[in-house]
Amino acid sequence: MTSEGGAAGLKKVxxxxxxxxxxxxxxxxxxxxxxxxxTAGSAKTLFAVQFLVxxxxxxxxxxxxxxxxxxxxxxxxxxSIGWDIxxxxxxxxxxxxxxxxxxxxxxxxxxxxxxxxxxxxxxxAVRKVGATRVSIDALGAIFTALGNSTVVRGExxxxxxxxxxxxxxxxxxxxxDEEYGAVARFGVEEFVADNVIILRNALEDEKxxxxxxxxxxxxxxxxxxxxxxxIVPNRGIVVIPLSGLELKQASSNVRxxxxxxxxxxxxxxGFYRDSIILISGATGTGKTLLTTEFMAGGAQNGxxxxxxxxxxxxxxxxxxxxxxxxxxxxxxxxxxxxxVCAYPEVTSLEDHLIAIKDAIDEFKxxxxxxxxxxALERISTQKGFREFIISVTSFIKHRETAGLFTxxxxxxxxxxxxTETHISTLTDSIILLRYVEMYGEMRRGLTILKMRGSxxxxxxxxxxxxGNGMHVxxxxxxxxxxxxxxPQHVSGLEEERLRGMFGDG
Amino acid sequence: MSSKEELRLFIxxxxxxSQEAVHNLRSIITSRTSGEFxxxxxxxxxxxxxxEAERILATPTLVRTTEHGAIRIIGDLSNTKxxxxxxxxxxxxxxxxxxxNDE
Numbered sequence: 237m238t239s240e241g242g243a244a245g246l247k248k249v250x251x252x253x254x255x256x257x258x259x260x261x262x263x264x265x266x267x268x269x270x271x272x273x274x275t276a277g278s279a280k281t282l283f284a285v286q287f288l289v290x291x292x293x294x295x296x297x298x299x300x301x302x303x304x305x306x307x308x309x310x311x312x313x314x315x316s317i318g319w320d321i322x323x324x325x326x327x328x329x330x331x332x333x334x335x336x337x338x339x340x341x342x343x344x345x346x347x348x349x350x351x352x353x354x355x356x357x358x359x360x361a362v363r364k365v366g367a368t369r370v371s372i373d374a375l376g377a378i379f380t381a382l383g384n385s386t387v388v389r390g391e392x393x394x395x396x397x398x399x400x401x402x403x404x405x406x407x408x409x410x411x412x413d414e415e416y417g418a419v420a421r422f423g424v425e426e427f428v429a430d431n432v433i434i435l436r437n438a439l440e441d442e443k444x445x446x447x448x449x450x451x452x453x454x455x456x457x458x459x460x461x462x463x464x465x466x467i468v469p470n471r472g473i474v475v476i477p478l479s480g481l482e483l484k485q486a487s488s489n490v491r492x493x494x495x496x497x498x499x500x501x502x503x504x505x506g507f508y509r510d511s512i513i514l515i516s517g518a519t520g521t522g523k524t525l526l527t528t529e530f531m532a533g534g535a536q537n538g539x540x541x542x543x544x545x546x547x548x549x550x551x552x553x554x555x556x557x558x559x560x561x562x563x564x565x566x567x568x569x570x571x572x573x574x575x576v577c578a579y580p581e582v583t584s585l586e587d588h589l590i591a592i593k594d595a596i597d598e599f600k601x602x603x604x605x606x607x608x609x610x611a612l613e614r615i616s617t618q619k620g621f622r623e624f625i626i627s628v629t630s631f632i633k634h635r636e637t638a639g640l641f642t643x644x645x646x647x648x649x650x651x652x653x654x655t656e657t658h659i660s661t662l663t664d665s666i667i668l669l670r671y672v673e674m675y676g677e678m679r680r681g682l683t684i685l686k687m688r689g690s691x692x693x694x695x696x697x698x699x700x701x702x703g704n705g706m707h708v709x710x711x712x713x714x715x716x717x718x719x720x721x722x723p724q725h726v727s728g729l730e731e732e733r734l735r736g737m738f739g740d741g
Numbered sequence: 742m743s744s745k746e747e748l749r750l751f752i753x754x755x756x757x758x759s760q761e762a763v764h765n766l767r768s769i770i771t772s773r774t775s776g777e778f779x780x781x782x783x784x785x786x787x788x789x790x791x792x793e794a795e796r797i798l799a800t801p802t803l804v805r806t807t808e809h810g811a812i813r814i815i816g817d818l819s820n821t822k823x824x825x826x827x828x829x830x831x832x833x834x835x836x837x838x839x840x841x842n843d844e
Contacts, residue, residue: 338796341809344823346816352753353785353797360789382799382815 246456249369249405252290255475259459260450264431269396269406270453271375271428273420274435279446279467280409282317283435284371285310286472287407288330289319291369297329298369299361299404301354303377307332318470331365333357337381345383351391355398362402370399370406375424384422392427419451430454436462440617446586448475464623466586474590478626492603492638495533496526498708499667502684502693507665509602510636511688512629514659516643517669521680522699523642524548525560525706526667527605530640532562535572539602544592545577546611553577560705574599585616585624593631603638609659610644629662664688672698672718681718682708745779746805748828753800754786758817762801765818773821774830803827 248263257263264270274280281304288298302310310332311321324330335354362370375392382388399406408428410420415438419425425432432451437444447462465475491506494513500506507513513530515523527543534541545553553575557564567573576595580588596604606612606628613621632639641659660666666685671678683696695711696718717724726734750766752759763782770778785792785800795804795811803814805827812827 333793334796335798336796338811340811340813341807343813343815344827346814346818346820346823348758348817348819349799349801349815350753350756350758351798352756352800353751353792353802354799356753356785356789357793357797360793378798 248456249296251287252294253286253473253475254471255463255465255477256448256473258477259448259463259475260453261456261458264405264407264433265453265456266405267400267403268430269399269408269428270431270433271420271425272407272409272433272435273412273425274409275412275415275437278435278437279473280411280435281305281310281313281373282467282472283433284373284407284409285314285319285321287371288369289314289324289472292324292329296369297365297367298371299331299333299358299365299367301333301335301358301361301370301372303335303372303381304374306336307334316469317467317472319472328365331361331367333361335378335381349382349387351378351388351395355395358395359398359402362404368404370402370404372406372408374409374411375427376410376420376422379422389427392424396427440619443615443617443620444584445617445620448473464586464620466584466590468587468590476586476589476623476627478623478630488636492539493533493537494526495529495531495536496706496708499526499682499684499706502695502697502708503665503687504690504692507638508689509638510633511638511664512633512662513638513640513665513667514643514663515640515667515669516645518645518647518671521669521671522701522706523644523669524553524556524607525701526669527607527640527642528557528560528562529705530603530605531564531573532557532567534603534638535567535570538572540571540599541567541573541603541605542595542599542601543573543575544595544604544606545575546580546606547608548577550575550577559703560701561703562705574601580611580615585612585620588612589624589627592628596631596635596637601637603640604632605640606642608642608644610642625659625662629659660686668719670696670718672712672715672723674715674723681712683719746777748778748780749795749804749806750780750782751785751792751795751797751800751802751804752782754784759784759801761819762803762817765821766803766824769818769821769824769828773825774828778828 247266249266250257250263272280272283285300288300291298314321321330379388410424412418412420415436419432431453434449434451436447446465448465449462450458463475463477465473468474488509490509492509493506494500515526517523531541531543554564564573564575568575616624629639665687668683668685670681672681680699681696682699684692697708697711699706699708712718714726715723716726750762752762766780770780783791785797799815801817803818805812814823814827818824
């Protein structure tokens, strides 16, 4: 529930949000107030509610002090996440202090006053439910209600110190005006300066991207920078840590079949069991076929295989596979294969990532394929896509599972895609599929560009596709410039001379 | 208006500010009204439920509940004019001609 963190031995409270633990190194500082700021619609209220909701199963009860929305609005809104606020109120694990604007006829703010009423109510509520967690949403609203005077500012300091003396861990939200500007409106941060979390909902390339950043935790460490998060039904905020997994997974020397004996031979005996393989090629070069063979190779060996298809429907996939002699339906019935088909546009990349991780955790496959990454690229920003790739590859590697991704090159011959620039350093193996125009005819070529930790063949080989799948043939002779997309015929003499130059005869 | 109307004054403990507000309000009720108001002083430390029910943030807060909703004054009630306005007794003030009492 709590863990030691930082040099001063400051304790942290695991607030329970998925992924938040990793970026916060164990949670938010215990018995302190943490400021959560963000623009309108950045999920501050959800954060504040979820903080309390996650405490309930651990026996940590909560008080929600609401300055903006009425308790009824919050009960209503949280129902869409799947939370029964009224139920928790009834069992006495959560209670409201309603400080939302009243519908009074008139309120005159006259002279000298203090926040005694509010403090007494919070204290009473904390005692009533035995709360150890308090959320205040949103602090700035108090200035709207009572004016921004020195009295109010002084009283807010008293509020924060009262929370400390009650030995509760608290979340205080405040609105800010810009995604990249002052921490909060009204200079609220001066009251809760020790710990600051910023939620962002920025518009980038016409796409919304939600991120969370821990700006500071006084006296204890945390990861720096922005991390994407998503809002998932029944779970609320799910943070997506990028490098939460250290690169410490054991490398395996065990080889697995690519599902194609010729390619296995070119790779020096197959892929490594825990490697990430990228297949790059233009549309129609055979990426989906290689994916299918990879899946079939696993299923035949009794390994569970999971395929995420973002370009084709289930029917198309099954039909294509049948055309290459692979019976997807049978493997699925045997429980060896699971197909997950979705259009990239149905949801955000962050939600796809969460769905992918969930499916992997549930099915526990030995092989995972994503066909194609390029389809996912079009629904995200560049930055978001890079984060997705890092997150998904580290997730797969951590489970000692083989991952095969496909990437579509934008041009028919030659060329590289953005996907490759993001993923190439993360992959262990790269296979290029290319169209080769020769004598007025389109032919296909395949080469192993990279095979980490192993010898592999460097030739560019021609391959053909028929009803039994892919057949890799002989290397292209007397042709150069295939990968750059400008095949040129090299005379036999020239080739001899070049081979001699590089001593590769 | 046969029965007395209740005025509620929410205070926090026995602070100077609280005592000041109680004193100010009592003297206004005694000197300016003719017994139509009944004053309850509620200490939020002793009765937090009442503060919750009335959604009191600041103290002292004077609450008068009318059929059109509540009217509140937040502060130590040293401004007699504001209090009289809340009590709706300006007419009385005009009749008695004691306008010079304002601060």
